[in-house]
Amino acid sequence: MNPFARKKQLLSALKDIKDDNNPVTCKGCGEKYGERELRENMYVCPVCGRHYRVSAPYRIKTTVDKGTFKEICRSITSGDPLDFPGYGEKLSEARKKTGLREAVICGTGRIDGIKAVLCFMDSRFFMGSMGSAVGEKITRCFEYAARKKLPAVVFATSGGARMQEGILSLMQMAKTSAAVSAHGEKGLLFISVMTDPTTGGVTASFASLGDIILAEPGALIGFAGPRVIEQTIGQELPEGFQRAEYLLEHGQIDAVVDRRELKKTLGDILRLHGKPERRKSS
Amino acid sequence: MISAAERVLMARAPERPVASDYIENILDGFIPLAGDRLHGEDKSILAGIGSLDGIPVTVIGQLKGRTIEENIERRFGMASPEGYRKAQRLMKQAEKFHRPVITFVDTPGAYPGIEAEAGGQGEAIARSIALMSRLKTPCISVFIGEGGSGGALALAAGDRIIMLENSIFSILSPEGFASILWKDSSRWEEAAETMKLTASDLKELGVCDVIVPEPAGGVTLETPKVFGKVREELIKALTELSGISPEKLVEKRYRRLRMIDRAAKRPSEEKKDM
Helix, strand or coil: CCHHHHHHHHHHHHHHHHHCCCEEECCCCCCEEEHHHHHHCCCECCCCCCECCCCHHHHHHHHCCCCCCEEECCCCECCCCCCCCCHHHHHHHHHHHHCCCCCEEEEEEEECCEEEEEEEECCCCHHHCECHHHHHHHHHHHHHHHHHCCCEEEEEEECCECHHHCHHHHHHHHHHHHHHHHHHHCCCCEEEEEEEEEEHHHHCCHHHHCCEEEECCCCEEECCCHHHHHHHHCCCCCCCCCEHHHHHHCCCCCEECCHHHHHHHHHHHHHHCCCCCCCCCC | CCCHHHHHHHHHCCCCCCHHHHHHHHCEEEEECCCCCCCCCCCCEEEEEEEECCEEEEEEEECCCCCHHHHHHCHHHCCCHHHHHHHHHHHHHHHHCCCCEEEEEEECCCCCCHHHHHCCHHHHHHHHHHHHHHCCCCEEEEEEEEEEHHHHHCCCCCCEEEEECCCEEECCCHHHHHHHHHCCHHHHHHHHHHHCCEHHHHHHHCCCCEEECCCCCCHHHHHHHHHHHHHHHHHHHHHHHHCCCHHHHHHHHHHHHHHCCCCCECCHHHHHHC
């Protein structure tokens, strides 16, 4: 069978699976409903509003104006600087399983008609961790955005730096932060959207450097992981600790935005940073 | 041949000189400056101004304690957001007065606690890194003991990294690394060998620029000699960097941070990609 026909067949099979309306129970409130209902509600529980994790391709589909997304830096992949046992195999496994090449998809596209450089991290790929490839892609995007005088929007989701690449993963924090700063010095806008979970080295670098930082409801956001903190201080953590609402209350983010409103909010913010319309002098 | 695991223990040795020892022995007329002007004063960051070989400099050091009391007060050298924001305040001040910044790195990592998270530990580190990476004045970091994770990098995103022979710099403690990747923190020694955290490994990777040798057995055996050597390397680096215009300096630093890893690969045939 020719590969295109095969792909088509696979896609239609996939659609069939998607179309059946499996019953699901919400992990937030215990309510039962059909999967279709959840899907049609952008994977937000229609009863309690719990935001389920979604993939980078899904984000692109629901955020970027139809037909405007052009992927860039697709071919950048990580090396194996520590010769870490099993890393190469795990990478190819992750690639096969997710269809992604790395933990972030980058490109240009329009949101509500406004062109921007866009990065979407994906927690299915090595928990969205940042190694050399993720750091390089984010950096190139900000450099490209600086050259082309474009705003940048990054959807973060990450467990932190990628352990398997050791110190070079850590250095990505410096590289990306420098690139974000250089972009900012040109008077260009960066909107950081923190989604569940955004932790470790990504929180402690580019994701926290947005001119405007938005977060999805209930997203876990922090530097240290909750377990590490519990072990260090030897006491239980308060209810809602490190959730988006907690950060909002403590002045660490600008707003918590429902996923179903996110595209509109991004469009509104981008528009306010566009070239002002010239007023007619009377 | 000293193993990486042995160097980890040496880097953490309680008798090893701490930042205040270096400051006292290397600088003239050190004046400590406190507070972040926002919320508090973090005792785990010792900062201030002084003179190095006649040149006024800003110094920011991560300070471990010698006694239990000191260590509790300084949280074993783990800084809170207040500490990083104090560092930021003094970096900006250094830029204003065209003073080079010298940092002494010695920390297991940033403090993981409830208040630290509520106070924006991630942002505080990110902002410190971003600020240092663009500061229009020379920034030199000296690793004197443990350089753990983002908490260390927050004060090391500058023009030069000088490492003592038995200091380390790692993405995470070897114990944490073994625990995450092998679910077994007791394999920390194996992790230490794998992680490339020693000064010589890091020099090979291009993370570290200069290694200051220590006497066999460690710095504590001949501290005056090591202080002298660190002083010498600092003066050398300052002399090299002070002749560069601020714009050029920032550009060079950007390239340094940019090129530090050559690990990201991309097939050349797909160059048109971007």
